[in-house]
Amino acid sequence: MDFALSEEQSAIFDMARDFGAENIAPHALAWEKDGTIPKTLWPELAALGFGGLYVTEESGGSGLSRLDATLVFEALSMACPSVAAFLSIHNMCAAMLDKFGSDDVKARFLPPALTMETVFSYCLTEPGSGSDAAALKTRAERTNEGYRLTGTKAFISGGGYSDAYIVMARTGEDGPRGISSLIVEDGAPGLSFGGLEDKMGWRAQPTRQVQLDDCAVPAANLLGEEGAGFRYAMMGLDGGRLNIAACSLGAAQAALDATVAYMGERRAFGKPIDQFQALQFRLADAEIELQAARVFLRQAAWKLDQGAPDATTHCAMAKKFVTEAGSRVADQCLQLHGGYGYLADYGIEKLVRDLRVHQILEGTNEIMRLLTARALLAARG
Numbered sequence: 001m002d003f004a005l006s007e008e009q010s011a012i013f014d015m016a017r018d019f020g021a022e023n024i025a026p027h028a029l030a031w032e033k034d035g036t037i038p039k040t041l042w043p044e045l046a047a048l049g050f051g052g053l054y055v056t057e058e059s060g061g062s063g064l065s066r067l068d069a070t071l072v073f074e075a076l077s078m079a080c081p082s083v084a085a086f087l088s089i090h091n092m093c094a095a096m097l098d099k100f101g102s103d104d105v106k107a108r109f110l111p112p113a114l115t116m117e118t119v120f121s122y123c124l125t126e127p128g129s130g131s132d133a134a135a136l137k138t139r140a141e142r143t144n145e146g147y148r149l150t151g152t153k154a155f156i157s158g159g160g161y162s163d164a165y166i167v168m169a170r171t172g173e174d175g176p177r178g179i180s181s182l183i184v185e186d187g188a189p190g191l192s193f194g195g196l197e198d199k200m201g202w203r204a205q206p207t208r209q210v211q212l213d214d215c216a217v218p219a220a221n222l223l224g225e226e227g228a229g230f231r232y233a234m235m236g237l238d239g240g241r242l243n244i245a246a247c248s249l250g251a252a253q254a255a256l257d258a259t260v261a262y263m264g265e266r267r268a269f270g271k272p273i274d275q276f277q278a279l280q281f282r283l284a285d286a287e288i289e290l291q292a293a294r295v296f297l298r299q300a301a302w303k304l305d306q307g308a309p310d311a312t313t314h315c316a317m318a319k320k321f322v323t324e325a326g327s328r329v330a331d332q333c334l335q336l337h338g339g340y341g342y343l344a345d346y347g348i349e350k351l352v353r354d355l356r357v358h359q360i361l362e363g364t365n366e367i368m369r370l371l372t373a374r375a376l377l378a379a380r381g
């Protein structure tokens with residue numbers, strides 16, 4: 001058993017961290033105020049191979065393992081978890097195109113996805129179905145030319161901003177087997193967007209409803225097979241959960257690093273506040289939580305890479321554990337900054353707000369417990 005990163009893995013982490021420190025961190029507060037991320041950032045990230053992290057090399061991607069990819073998200077989140085998480089969604093879509101797309105779909109959509117000229121969003125949630133995603137109601141009716149989609153997708157990260165959407169819609173019976181995945185390009189007739197959602201965190205990336213009103217989609221934009229869309233959507237999520245956990249980990253680590261530095265400078269009662277043992281113990285607890293979170297997350301990623309039978313459960317457990325540890329640590333870091341932690345300029349309150357949603361999306365942490373308990377009870381026999 002070897003817990004160390006290889007030289008190559010350390011190099012991937014350092015490259016992502018350095019890129020984030022130089023090109024994302026200095027703008028993170030401004031982008032949050034603007035409510036958008038400049039589209040020019042994406043081709044720069046794609047030039048590092050981050051547009052298709054685990055798209056196979058044969059398809060032109062970086063061919064990284066899921067463990068390697070968590071290193072990228074952990075490192076980029078040290079600059080801004082909202083930007084890093086948005087990249088994770090695009091990567092989930094790119095991997096779906098590669099894994100399930102026909103040769104024609106791959107030829108048309110993968111190259112611009114890899115260079116990030118085409119940014120992708122993932123559309124599963126609806127106003128009436130979130131955790132119970134298989135109950136979705138958006139319909140895709142077969143026509144001579146392809147499909148006509150009608151329905152509303154809620155909470156879509158990149159809604160009205162992205163260039164293309166992978167939409168899960170019902171082509172058949174009720175339940176998961178009646179769902180297909182279709183690629184809807186921006187500008188498609190019948191595609192429109194709701195107003196910008198006013199959110200607690202993740203404010204740099206726009207979230208809107210994606211509305212489909214008799215939206216015409218060519219038959220050639222069906223991803224994989226009809227009726228397999230829910231399976232595709234769920235397969236993307238195991239890795240998505242690892243990435244979201246990695247985003248919590250990196251951001252919480254950045255908060256802790258900033259807090260350790262701050263506590264050496266800030267004085268109270270005649271000495272630096274890092275000399276109070278009660279506060280040192282809080283730092284120690286934060287360090288222990290993040291070290292434990294990192295090992296647990298990387299083990300889950302390793303299981304997914306190995307195709308281990310319990311990989312889904314481990315991805316769920318890691319998502320729950322790491323996102324909650326990350327939020328606890330970030331909140332403690334805010335407290336240790338005193339009043340300054342509450343001011344936007346110090347960057348800590350943004351991290352607390354950004355990380356909160358990681359307990360809700362890619363499957364809520366209640367659903368993560370549900371998956372864990374189900375596996376536990378099934379193993380009892």
Ligand SMILES: Cc1cc2nc3c(=O)[nH]c(=O)nc-3n(C[C@H](O)[C@H](O)[C@H](O)COP(=O)(O)OP(=O)(O)OC[C@H]3O[C@@H](n4cnc5c(N)ncnc54)[C@H](O)[C@@H]3O)c2cc1C
Nearest residue numbers: 122123124125129130131155156157360361362363364366
């Ligand atoms: C900022 C943001 C960005 C998002 N981006 C995207 C995106 O890009 N694409 C996309 O498709 N979706 C996206 N989502 C949607 C997100 O995935 C859903 O919000 C999430 O899955 C929860 O669904 P819901 O909001 O409908 O809550 P509900 O499913 O209504 O859940 C409400 C509460 O009930 C609990 N609950 C539900 N069922 C059970 C159960 N069986 N047992 C125990 N507890 C249960 C939940 O855990 C939760 O606490 C985003 C959400 C947010 C907030």
